[in-house]
Amino acid sequence: MSGEDDDATNAAADGGTDHPADSPIAEHARPAGGDAPETGLAGPTPEERPHPSGRRDEHGVRKEPDDGGEATRRATVSALVEDEPGVLARAAGLFRRRQFNIESLTVGPTTVEGHSRITLVVEETEAGIDQAKKQLAKLTPVIAVGELSDDAVAAELVLLKVRGHEPDKVHAITSMYDGETLDAGPRTITVQITGDENLIDDAIDAFDQFGIIEIARTGQTALERGDSPTTPGEEPGHSAGSTDDDEFTNYDD
């Protein structure tokens, strides 16, 4: 602030007391009146200011002015977690809270005691998938997070209960999908089909002709093919049936 302002400030602040003329009190105060507004601040208005022409998209990525919205894709994410109470709730809560679009979520034990694997299918933009993985990795019980490649092995199980009027036809279709009949009665037949998601969608379409009464799908679970670990750095444990240590020798290569 300039020197003139100081005098006026002090006159106002003093109200005639013995306040020293060079008091540092209220260095930004100026007397009411003059050019500047009584309320608000002085300076060029928004229209008078220079404006940059650039823009960002909703993820804060700089873009060309006529760029459209971003495409989404489906990703299968695998998280290796400590098998402690509440870990699934934490993962699910995280996805709900951050509004990630989850298609399916499965969980089950692994070969290592005390570890579980959570498999998630999410439909998000590239930035959203990246965030989903990073946020998941931040949870304390999460050991490692990986995104599965396109040729990963993935499967789902579905139970279908259909009307039992045409048992032979139902049986034929069940065989066609390498399924199994779990329960057959005069009124209903329940079958189990396992396979990748497309196969299951097809099977459901095929059974539709009989009238599907109930359906239970597990959601997709998946593993990386061959020697590649499903989550980075994942160390295999030894399941009861695995006695041959050599099987895993090259696992980390």
Added chain:
Amino acid sequence: MSEPATPDAASPEEGDDEGRTDRAEQPEQTDEEAAAAREDAATRAPGSGANAVVAALEAAGVETAFGVQGGAIMPVYDALSESSVHHITMAHEQGAVHAADAYGIVRGDPGVCMATSGPGATNLVTGIADASMDSDAMLALTGQVPSDMVGSDAFQETDTVGVTAPITKHNYFASDSDEVGRTVGEAFALANTGRPGPTLVDLPKDVSFGETDRPVGEPTAPERAVPDEEADEAQVEAAARAIETAERPLCLFGGGVIKGDATEQVRAFAREFGIPVVTTMPGIGSFPEDDDLCLSWAGMHGTGYANMAITHTDCLIAVGTRFDDRLTGGVDTFAPEAEVVHVDIDPAEISKNVHADYPVVGDAATVLDQLDAAIGYGDAPDTEAWREQCAEWREEYPMDYAIDPDEPVKPQFVVEAFDAATDDDAYVTTGVGQHQMWAAQYWTYREPRTFVSSHGLGTMGYGLPAAVGARVAADDDREVICFEGDGSFLMTIQELSVAVRENLDITVVVLNNEYIGMVRQWQDAFFEGNHMASEYDWMPEFDTLAEAFGAKGFRIDEYDDVEAVVEEALAYDGPSVVDAHIDPEENVYPMVASGAANGQFALAEDQL
């Protein structure tokens, strides 16, 4: 200007002040004594789960805890009576959690708060969420009904772990007396590891009562939670090249700079390369606001010049910030021409809100040293023209206000008067509202950890309990000033009783406009001036109320009162409340409307 010396402003060491806290009365421990005490706590057989909890606090070097008693936490309190940990009983659990939060901010170590199950635990929730949003290290201990009653809707049962899961860095349900001490130690260490945050341990009563002789050990965070401090060399090199070629580089320092104790490094960095600096609100104090390079803070109520600089920079060097929407306005218009270098310890912050062209993951202090080394001296950007431009903006958009001796006192004047009368290292705590913004705008911060405020959550009532925590944490020769609004103050005013009981030297300045002013400002701007539920003309006389609590009350009605009241209130050795009746119509400017472009800040209401 130094604090006026008065005969009764004696230091507690002289022991003439009976009300002073016990902590101050205890003889100072040497470092070796403190280390020995920590080791003893880590290695002795605790006897019970509750003793193990307390031993874990001692092993972690905890000096003070804030809390409120109750059924399920009673065993832990009982164990605490034999402990070196000083407990400060607060009037409300919300007071305890904010006090612990502020204590942690000032000390740079996690603050500790305690509450019983059910309502005790739920009363902590606001403050835990607050700490979580601001990445403040904190440990909360809650009592829980006995394990075999969990899930039965027993008396005072709440699923505390479930309720607090989304607002803690991690939380624990203690299920074993042998493990509980280690768990508390781990929770404490985890709170302070990597990106800090609040942790919680829920303690069922039977686990606290249960026998154990398992020593608690040193507090250690899980290995996976300890991030690398050093950033990837390739990331650093790429960022360095981007900075070298920038024409209008700008540093943006966030709260992470302060949490990461990186102020020395960021200051050296900006000065070495002559790069102008803006901070976020949580980053206030990371860079001295009276430095020529400093444009103060950017965002909704940041300075016009900071918002102009952030709008026009071509290279934003952001350190320890999460790009909150109060900072960015609409992301589509945020620093739209800038390549963004983002330094953060938490990889999940990178490209969360604003895409980082140059992500650099690591500890702020370490990374700034790395960056500094990677930028060749001859290659440093030439920032002279850009600095001149920033200086012009500073002239064009001055932060000032008009005063008229016959009109009500302007709040900015009161803030500046207290600033002028205190040292650079005084602590300021605030409530939430207009007063918070004036305290941020018109106080010149020069040191880290001196501005203690509720940023991300914006919790009204934060100021007074935070002042209690800051006072207990701070050295006795540093002032603690709390700016509160009338509405915000009334939300946690009961903690004045604690300040009186502990004889804490705090000056609360209520910027009293008889409105919940920030709401009134928005109603005037966006709701045709319909003051629905925002007129608070039923406020008590805060100076008189202060006296009823046993504190000292002062009142400011006109400019003539200011100087004398400032002097007397600061000189008073104990809690005092200044009821400053300010211009009720005064508004906070500049203002960026929610979701608007930073460069479109309004200087007056008709520009919104």
